Amino acid sequence: MDTTNTIKQLLRNQLEALGLSVSIEDIQLTIPKSLEFGDFSTNAAMIFAKKLNKKSWDFALELATGLQDPTLVKVVAVPPGFINFFVSSNVYDSLINEIYQKGPAFGKKSFNGKRINVEFVSANPTGELHLGHARGAAVGDAISRILENDGYEVTREYYVNDAGNQINNLALSLRSRYLDLYKIKNVFPEDGYHSLGLIDIAKDLQTKYGDTLIHSDDLEIFRRFGKLAELKQIKKVLRQFRIKFDVFTFETKLRKPKLIKHYLDLLRPNTYVLDEALFLKTSAYLDDKDRPIQKSNGEYTYLLPDIIYHDDKARRGYDQLIDVLGADHHGYINRMKSALMMLGYPKDLLEIEIIQMVRLIKDGVEFKMSKRSGNAVSMEELMNDVGVDAVRYFFLEKAPSSHLDFDLTLAMDHSTKNPLYYIEYAHARLFKMIEKAQKVITPLFETNLLTSEVETALLKCLNDYKKEVEEASRARLPSKVTNYLQRLSSLVHQFYVSSRVLGNDVEALSRQRLALCIATRIIINNGLNLLGIKAYNNM
RNA sequence: GUUCGUGUAGCUCAGCUGGAUAGAGCAUCCCCCUCCUAAGGGGAAGGUCGGGGAUUCGAAUUCCUCCACGAACGCCA
Secondary structure (H helix, E strand, O other), rough: OOOHHHHHHHHHHHHHHHHOOOOOOHHOOOOOHHHHHOOOEHHHHHHHHHHHHOOHHHHHHHHHHHOOOOOOOEEEEEOEEEEEEEEOOOOHHHHHHHHHHHHHHOOOOOOOEEEEEEEEEOOOOOOOHHHHHHHHHHHHHHHHHHHHHHEEEEEEEEEEEEOHHHHHHHHHHHHHHHHHOOOOOOOOOOOOOOOHHHHHHHHHHHHHHHHOOOOOOOOHHHHHHHHHHHHHHHHHHHOOOOOOEEEEEEEHOHHHHHHHHHHHHHHHEEEEOOOOOOEEOHHHOOOOEEEEEEEEOOOEEEHHHHHHHHHHHHHHHOOEEEEEEEEEOOOOHHHHHHHHHHHHHHOOOOOOOOOEEEEEEEEEOOOOOOOOOOOOOEEEHHHHHHHHHHHHHHHHHOOOOOEEEHHHHHHHOOOOOOOOHHHHHHHHHHHHHHHHHHHOOOOOOOOOOOOOHHHHHHHHHHHHHHHHHHHHHHHHHOOOHHHHHHHHHHHHHHHHHHOOOOOOOOHHHHHHHHHHHHHHHHHHHHHHHHOOOOOOOOO
């Protein structure tokens, strides 16, 4: 019989002795969050006290005194009426050993047979990536890393919207810049893209084609050249941010007449014509109203290629599709899910993670970011000024669903206010100390001497790693990992100050503490790796 | 108006599959380097967990309702 059942049985017997007959199933035994509450805990006294007309606390004391078993080291009642069970003491030996043996692989699960596609960033190739994209990039990549760690095979995908109005605007803007180079009078498009990068692209165009395009009415060459140049720049920035996409899917590849026709036929039963436009009956599923897929002028809306795209992803055999999208795509969720349901997919094949807005604060005041204005801060600029590690950390430490104030003044100031330094410092301290200590002693991977409050807490925290990382994967919340690392680092600093590794009277204590440091450093390193943040050996 | 998100310390936010004294960073005040990195540690102060109601032995957490802020509600993508 396992410990849980032993304790439950014990409780049942004791309750009976006190005049209450309950079944085993009604007894709740949990593993407490905090170490001080023992290995198991029950709320039985609080639940059953009322039946005997007793106070929870009195009843807990009464109940606890009768609970004895060879497997139990200690049984205590605590206000307001919990009864805590302590089973054994040296449970952490195997943990420390496992962390040391597995190193970077500790906590990483083997392939569970499930494949997940994570689509993120997917910015239109019409200009620079901005802050919102940076947040999406950090979150999408961290979620991917966390899922991989949890045993999933992950494909990172970028959808390139290279058809439609925005690309025409890009082409027109580029042509205008190109004509400017020849001092030819022209009108910059009203919704054109003002980024300075476009002028450089125009120059490249000039280098390649000379003046042969001046009288060309064909926009196609401007479209192609412009989008590829923009995409190249985007990829460069993402690479610098340590993100490599596995798949780029182009909207133009999905806008093939044959494909469109095929999908129109497929969706036909779910459509109707209104005012010469073709509407998809998404409201029959999850949406609050129907959505047009073909305009009255015969053009298709973005929705149709997007449906084709999602079906394309689904057909590639993923068990789960995740889209990481900005808050402005909020209304998109139900219409895309509805469309996929029409094609016969389950409701939750597609999961959409909405990333809330980033508000930019500079010198204490908000300034609006605009795609057009020259003073919007780009992702590249941010990365160069703040550093990749810090940018990632800033964006990951808060849940994606909460609005984020990005304080530029603070971030660009390389100061100690940066919460990432706290973790990095803990890592560097451990690293240097381990390096030093290993010249004198060898680690002993046992824990019987590690009994101080901070040592016990540290062991417990290391033990939590797997659980936290699993939770982060399940909830798609990288912030669980940043929070965990903060907590762990705090314990590291406390430990560092209070518990010297070298120079103890008892050599075994030094050696066990060294082993604890080695294990802890590995965990910090592994945790940071899940966030795409580098761990440094000195600061 | 509808849908979604958010409301927790002076500020920025954790905590939310109900549980034990509601936590951290920054800011303020006081201590701690002859000794493994003081980018650190210890302590003080700071809270009607937006308001109200319900369920429960127990609610920041679940449910209802109201308020405030943000986002989306286009034959744009």
